[in-house]
Amino acid sequence: xxxxxxxxxxxxxxxxxxxxxxxxxxxxxxxxxxxxxxxxxxxxxxxxxxxxxxxxxxxxxxxxxxxxxxxxxxxxxxxxxxxxxxxxxxxxxxxxxxxxxxxxxxxxxxxxxxxxxxxxxxxxxxxxxxxxxxxxxxxxxxxxxxxxxxxxxxxxxxxxxxxxxxxxxxxxxxxxxxxxxxxxxxxxxxxxxxxxxxxxxxxxxxxxxxxxxxxxxxxxxxxxxxxxxxxxxxxxxxxxxxx
Amino acid sequence: xxxxxxxxxxxxxxxxxxxxxxxxxxxxxxxxxxxxxxxxxxxxxxxxxxxxxxxxxxxxxxxxxxxxxxxxxxxxxxxxxxxxxxxxxxxxxxxxxxxxxxxxxxxxxxxxxxxxxxxxxxxxxxxxxxxxxxxxxxxxxxxxxxxxxxxxxxxxxxxxxxxxxxxxxxxxxxxxxxxxxxxxxxxxxxxxxxxxxxxxxxxxxxxxxxxxxxxxxxxxxxxxxxxxxxxxxxxxxxxxxxxxxxxxxxxxxxxxxxxxxxxxxxxxxxxxxxxxxxxxxxxxxxxxxxxxxx
Ligand SMILES: NC(=O)c1ccc[n+]([C@@H]2O[C@H](COP(=O)([O-])OP(=O)(O)OC[C@H]3O[C@@H](n4cnc5c(N)ncnc54)[C@H](OP(=O)(O)O)[C@@H]3O)[C@@H](O)[C@H]2O)c1
Numbered sequence: 447x448x449x450x451x452x453x454x455x456x457x458x459x460x461x462x463x464x465x466x467x468x469x470x471x472x473x474x475x476x477x478x479x480x481x482x483x484x485x486x487x488x489x490x491x492x493x494x495x496x497x498x499x500x501x502x503x504x505x506x507x508x509x510x511x512x513x514x515x516x517x518x519x520x521x522x523x524x525x526x527x528x529x530x531x532x533x534x535x536x537x538x539x540x541x542x543x544x545x546x547x548x549x550x551x552x553x554x555x556x557x558x559x560x561x562x563x564x565x566x567x568x569x570x571x572x573x574x575x576x577x578x579x580x581x582x583x584x585x586x587x588x589x590x591x592x593x594x595x596x597x598x599x600x601x602x603x604x605x606x607x608x609x610x611x612x613x614x615x616x617x618x619x620x621x622x623x624x625x626x627x628x629x630x631x632x633x634x635x636x637x638x639x640x641x642x643x644x645x646x647x648x649x650x651x652x653x654x655x656x657x658x659x660x661x662x663x664x665x666x667x668x669x670x671x672x673x674x675x676x677x678x679x680x681x682x683x684x685x686x687x688x689x
Numbered sequence: 690x691x692x693x694x695x696x697x698x699x700x701x702x703x704x705x706x707x708x709x710x711x712x713x714x715x716x717x718x719x720x721x722x723x724x725x726x727x728x729x730x731x732x733x734x735x736x737x738x739x740x741x742x743x744x745x746x747x748x749x750x751x752x753x754x755x756x757x758x759x760x761x762x763x764x765x766x767x768x769x770x771x772x773x774x775x776x777x778x779x780x781x782x783x784x785x786x787x788x789x790x791x792x793x794x795x796x797x798x799x800x801x802x803x804x805x806x807x808x809x810x811x812x813x814x815x816x817x818x819x820x821x822x823x824x825x826x827x828x829x830x831x832x833x834x835x836x837x838x839x840x841x842x843x844x845x846x847x848x849x850x851x852x853x854x855x856x857x858x859x860x861x862x863x864x865x866x867x868x869x870x871x872x873x874x875x876x877x878x879x880x881x882x883x884x885x886x887x888x889x890x891x892x893x894x895x896x897x898x899x900x901x902x903x904x905x906x907x908x909x910x911x912x913x914x915x916x917x918x919x920x921x922x923x924x925x926x927x928x929x930x931x932x933x934x935x936x937x938x939x940x941x942x943x944x945x946x947x948x949x950x951x952x953x954x955x956x957x958x959x960x961x962x963x964x965x966x967x968x969x970x971x972x973x974x975x976x977x978x979x980x981x982x983x
Contacts, residue, residue, distance in 0.1 A: 503790065511797040514812055518736065518797070518823040519790045522752075525822055569813060574821035576837070577732060577852055621841050 448666040451476035454524045455665060456571065458507065458564075459534025461488040463636035464586065467658035468531055473499055475662065480520045480527075483534060507534055507563025508555065517570030526574035529582040529665040532564035532608070535638065538600035542642055545599030553600045560604035565611060572624070579623035582665050585612045587628050587676070601642075609676065616674030625673035627664045631657035632679040652679065696836045699971060700936070700979040703962045705954050710965050715834050715979060724847030725889035727880050729898045729932075730835075732854045734820035735828045736793070737800035737812065742769035748803060749784065749796065750826035750858045751870065756785045757792075760860040773799075793823075803827055803859050804975075814976070824856035824870070830975035831895035831937050849884065851877040853901040855919075866922050866945045871901040874914040878905060881931050890983070892934035896946050899923065902931045925951035934983045939966060939973040953982040 455472050459465035460481035466488065472479050473496050481489050482505035489502035501523060503516045520527060538556030539548055564585060575581025590598040591605035609628055616626035633639060635651040660682040663669060702711040702721060713721075722728070738749045745766050751758040756778060759765065765781045773795050778785050786792040801808045802815050803826060817832035818840055844850070852874070858867040881902065884891050893899045904919040907930070922945060935953050940946035942963075950959055962980060971978040 510812065512794075515790070515794045515797045518734070518793050521734065521821055522789065522793075522823050569816070573732075573734070573816070573819050576840070577730075577819050577821055577850075618837065621844065622837070 448475055448662060448668065450662070450666055452478060453528040453665075454478045454480075454520075454526065455529045455531065456480045456482075456520060456527055456567070457531045457533055458505070458567065459483050460492070461485050463638060464631055464634060464654045464657055464661075465531070465533040466492075467654040468533065468661050469500075471655070471658050471662045472665070478524065480516070480524075482516050507567070508558045510566055513563065513566045514570060517567065520571070521574060526578055527571050527581070529584070530567065530571050531584045531586065531661055531665070532567065533584075533586045534563070535560050535586070535601075535605075537638065537642060538604070540641070542597035543599075544597060548600050553603070556600035556604040557607065560601070561607040561611065564608060568615070572619075575624045576619075576622045581624040582627070582669060583612075583615070583624065584627045584629055584661055584664050585609075586661075587612075587630050589630055589632075589678070592676075598642075612676075613674060620673065625664075625669060627669060627672060628676040629661060629664065630676065630678035631661075694836060696834045696839050698834050698978045699969070700981055701962060701966055701969075701971065702981040702983065703954060703958060704983050705958060706983075708958055708961075710962055712965070712969055716839060718839065718981075719842045719846045719848070721981070722843065722846065722848050722892070723889070725849065725884065725887055727849045727851050727884040727889060727891045728843065728894055728936075729851045729853060729877065729881075729891065729902060730817075730819045730832050730894050731825075731829045731897045731901070732819055732821045732852050733825040733829060733856050733897070734823045735802060735815040735825045735857075736823055737796050737802050738826045738859065739803050739806070740796065740800045741806075742766045745769075746806075746861070747784075748826060748859050748861065749800075750867075751856070752789070752824055754789055755787070756783050758782060758858070759784050762861055810976075819852065822854050822856075824854075826859035827857040828975050829855070829857060829895045829897045831979065833976070834979065835894070849880060849889075851880040853877055853898055855897040855901045857897060866920070868918040868920045869897075869900070870917075871904060871919050872914060872916045873901050873905050873910075875910060875912060876914075877902075878910050878914055885931075890933040891931060892936060892981075892983075893932045894936045896935070896937055896949050899932050899935055899949060899952075903927070903929065905931060923949040923952040925956065927952040929953070934981065936979055936981050938975065938977055938979055939963065939971060950982065 457469045460469040461483035480501040482503045486504045493500045505512045505516045536559045538552045588605045590602040594602045612628045632652050635648045657679045698715045700715045745763045747761045749757045815828045855871040905915045
C-alpha cells in the first residue's frame with residue numbers, strides 16, 4: 447500500500463507521455479493531482495474524468511507569470527503540496543542536431559523549460575513544504591545527461607543542469623524534511639522519443655505507464671532514504687512494477 | 690535593484706527592560722535567540738494586486754471564490770473591468786469574477802505589487818521562505834531576510850517555528866487598519882502556550898503575526914484553532930497577551946504600524962531606536978533593515 451489517498455501532488459507536462467501516465471497512476475491511488483502543460487485539451491479530459499481531484503492550468507514553463515498563476519491556484523485550493531514531479535521537457539530543437547548547428551534560441555529554450563522552469567516551480571511550491579517540514583520533489587532526467595552523445599546538445603546540457611541542481615537541493619533541503627529525487631525513466635514510446643529517434647521500433651521501447659510506477663513509489667513514504675540519488679527505471683525491480 | 694543576499698540587512702535590537710540598543714548583522718540573529726524561543730511566521734503569500742485601467746489604479750484585496758474587495762483612486766472603470774470578465778458589486782466596493790484562476794491570471798498578467806508601479810522588482814522579491822498561501826495585498830516583508838540558510842541555523846540552535854495566516858488588506862491613502870482574514874491553527878496556539886509555560890519567548894516575525902496572535906483569547910479556540918476577521922488595532926494601551934517580542938521593519942511615524950510598536954516599547958525608547966537607526970543609515974521599506982523589539 448502506497449497510502450497516497452488525498453495527498454496533494456503536482457505533475458508538469460501531463461498532457462501526454464510520462465506525465466499523463468504519472469497523473470493517472472496517482473489519481474487512481476486516490477491522490478489529488480494538479481497538472482499543467484501548454485495545451486489543455488488532454489488536461490480537461492483528465493478533469494472531466496476525475497473531477498475535483500484534478501486542478502489543471504495552461505502553463506508555459508518559459509513564462510514565469512504562468513508558473514506563478516499555476517502555483518497560486520494550487521496553494522489557494524490546497525494550502526500546501528506533498529510532492530512535485532518536474533516532468534515537462536522539450537528537446538529545444540525540432541530534430542536532433544549538432545550543438546554548433548543549434549541556434550542560441552534553441553539552446554535557451556531547453557534551459558528555460560527543462561532547468562529554469564523546474565527551478566521556478568520549485569521556488570513557488572517549496573515554502574509550503576518547508577513550513578510543514580515535509581515534501582518530495584522528483585526531477586525527471588535522461589541518460590544523455592550522464593552519457594552525452596553527438597546531437598543531444600541543447601537537451602542533454604539542460605538535463606545535466608537539472609541533475610546538478612537536484613544534488614545541491616537534496617543536500618540543502620535535507621534538514622527541512624524535503625526529499626529531492628532524480629529519476630531516469632528509460633527509453634519510452636512517447637512523442638519526445640519519436641521526434642528524437644524516429645527510426646526506433648516502438649515495440650522495443652518502454653511504455654510510459656511502466657516508467658511511471660517508480661515515480662509514484664518515490665512520492666510515497668517508500669522513497670524515504672533515497673533523496674539525492676539518481677535512480678533509473680531499470681533499478682526498480684518487478685516488486686514495484688507489479689503493484 | 691537590490692543586490693546582495695536577502696539576509697544581508699542590519700537589525701537593531703531594543704530591550705525594553707534596560708533600554709539598551711544593539712546594532713548587528715541580521716545573519717547573526719541566532720546568537721540573540723535562545724533554544725525554545727518561538728518564532729511565528731505568516732504563511733500568506735503576496736499577489737500583484739494593483740492594476741492600471743487607462744489611468745485609474747485599482748487594488749484588489751480580501752479574495753473569495755467569486756469576489757474580492759477593491760480600493761481605487763477614482764470611480765472604478767466598469768467598462769474596462771468588464772473586458773476582463775470582472776463586474777462591480779455593491780457601490781463599487783467589491784468586484785465579482787467567474788473563475789478565481791482566471792482572475793489570478795489577470796492579476797499576474799497585468800498587475801504589480803502595491804508601491805511598485807514601475808515593476809522595479811521581480812515577483813520573487815515578494816516571496817519569503819514561508820510564503821505559501823496566496824492572499825496578501827501588501828507584502829508581509831519582515832520574514833524576507835530569513836533565507837533558508839538563516840532558518841537552518843536557527844533550527845540547529847533549537848529555535849521553534851510556528852505559523853499563522855493573515856492576508857493583508859490595502860487601501861489608497863489613509864492608513865486606517867482594515868479588517869483582515871486570519872487563521873491561527875491549533876498547533877500554533879499549543880506552541881505559544883508551551884513556550885510561555887516554559888518561560889520561553891514568543892517572537893512575532895512581522896506586525897501581521899502580532900495582529901493574528903493577539904486576536905486569540907485564551908480558551909476560545911476550536912479544534913482547528915481560531916479563524917475569522919480581525920479588526921484589532923494595537924497601541925501603547927494594549928497589554929500583550931500572547932506575544933513577547935517583534936521583528937519588524939521601519940515604519941512611518943504616522944502609520945498604524947508605528948502605533949502597534951508602542952505595545953512593545955515605551956514611546957521614548959522607540960524614538961531613540963528610530964533616531965539611532967537613522968544615524969547609522971538604516972534603510973526603510975519592504976526590502977530594508979529590521980528591528981527586534983524585546
Ligand atoms: N521518452 C523518452 O524516451 C525519454 C527518455 C529519457 C527521459 N525522458 C524524460 O521523460 C519526461 C517525459 O517525457 P515524454 O517522453 O513523456 O515527452 P512528451 O510526450 O513529449 O511530453 C512532454 C510534456 O511536456 C509538456 N511541455 C513541453 N514543453 C513545455 C513547456 N514549455 N511548458 C509546459 N509544458 C511543456 C508537453 O505538453 P505541451 O506540448 O502541451 O506543452 C507534454 O505534456 C521528460 O522529462 C523527458 O526528458 C524521456
